[in-house]
Amino acid sequence: MSRFAMLTMLILTAVVALGLQACGEKEQVIVYKQGNYQGKSDGKPWENATFAGDQAKWENSIRARGQNQNEYKRIAD
Amino acid sequence: MARMKFLCDSERCIECNGCVTACKNENEVPWGVNRRRVVTLGDGLPGEKSVSVACMHCSDAPCMAVCPVDCFYHTDEGVVLHDKDMCIGCGYCFYACPFGAPQYPQSGAFGVRGKMDKCTFCAGGPEVDHSEEEFKKYGRNRLAEGKLPLCAEMCSTKALLGGDGDVVADIFRDRATRRGKGGEMWGWGTAYGKPVGKQAGKTAEGKS
Numbered sequence: 001m002s003r004f005a006m007l008t009m010l011i012l013t014a015v016v017a018l019g020l021q022a023c024g025e026k027e028q029v030i031v032y033k034q035g036n037y038q039g040k041s042d043g044k045p046w047e048n049a050t051f052a053g054d055q056a057k058w059e060n061s062i063r064a065r066g067q068n069q070n071e072y073k074r075i076a077d
Numbered sequence: 078m079a080r081m082k083f084l085c086d087s088e089r090c091i092e093c094n095g096c097v098t099a100c101k102n103e104n105e106v107p108w109g110v111n112r113r114r115v116v117t118l119g120d121g122l123p124g125e126k127s128v129s130v131a132c133m134h135c136s137d138a139p140c141m142a143v144c145p146v147d148c149f150y151h152t153d154e155g156v157v158l159h160d161k162d163m164c165i166g167c168g169y170c171f172y173a174c175p176f177g178a179p180q181y182p183q184s185g186a187f188g189v190r191g192k193m194d195k196c197t198f199c200a201g202g203p204e205v206d207h208s209e210e211e212f213k214k215y216g217r218n219r220l221a222e223g224k225l226p227l228c229a230e231m232c233s234t235k236a237l238l239g240g241d242g243d244v245v246a247d248i249f250r251d252r253a254t255r256r257g258k259g260g261e262m263w264g265w266g267t268a269y270g271k272p273v274g275k276q277a278g279k280t281a282e283g284k285s
Binding site: 048066067069 | 146147148149150152153154158159160162163200201202203204205206207218220221222223224225229230235238239240241244245248251252255
């Protein structure tokens with residue numbers, strides 16, 4: 001084989017190798033882990049500007065609101 | 078704090094659909110999606126019963142069990158929420174839910190099913206509290222404001238109760254004990270008057 005032919009073969013091999021690189025098999029499906037929440041994390045309802053992390057204050061607010069639904073207590077006898 | 082629950086008193090529900098309207102307005106729920114609805118049994122017949130239904134925030138939620146992408150989670154308060162960024166809109170949760178809570182917005186000429194939408198117990202979702210993203214995807218986060226779901230809070234007859242399961246159960250137990258059963262539950266005095274004993278006592282005091 002002549003030197004020219006060898007060089008051509010070498011160039012062709014390199015071109016084919018580079019060209020086929022795009023055809024590489026990559027994982028395209030997200031692998032989900034069953035049984036565990038996979039999404040974004042959520043904060044606590046008292047971790048905001050209104051309650052500034054005060055869980056007790058938040059619970060008291062919810063409790064008071066809950067009792068507002070009881071008309072026997074809300075409306076005085 | 079116990080788990081957040083809804084309880085609908087079918088003896089009080091008057092099918093006004095106020096809860097449905099309040100939910101739609103508060104959360105700006107898209108057209109065609111009903112996070113809450115009122116179901117009436119024996120409609121038009123004497124003794125018909127109505128009950129307001131939405132996601133019941135099950136302790137062992139079947140929607141969570143069947144979700145192929147695990148986009149559901151329980152908050153510490155027992156509210157069942159999901160991440161809309163992960164939802165693929167497959168509809169499995171709709172088949173699994175005994176209350177028909179999961180809803181899907183339909184869009185486009187062929188009615189393409191969008192991402193699942195359901196009652197959030199007015200607790201928003203996995204986004205920054207009170208952010209625009211949270212409101213757009215999940216609606217208002219009243220729980221983070223120290224408030225209960227609007228459907229329950231604005232119910233005119235207080236048929237729909239929401240909040241801490243223990244508190245809700247106590248309110249209902251107290252109510253059921255006072256109102257009695259059967260014929261005792263009917264009439265103007267029962268609906269708007271005071272308990273018989275107390276009314277009589279006050280009248281006597283007033284006269285004396």
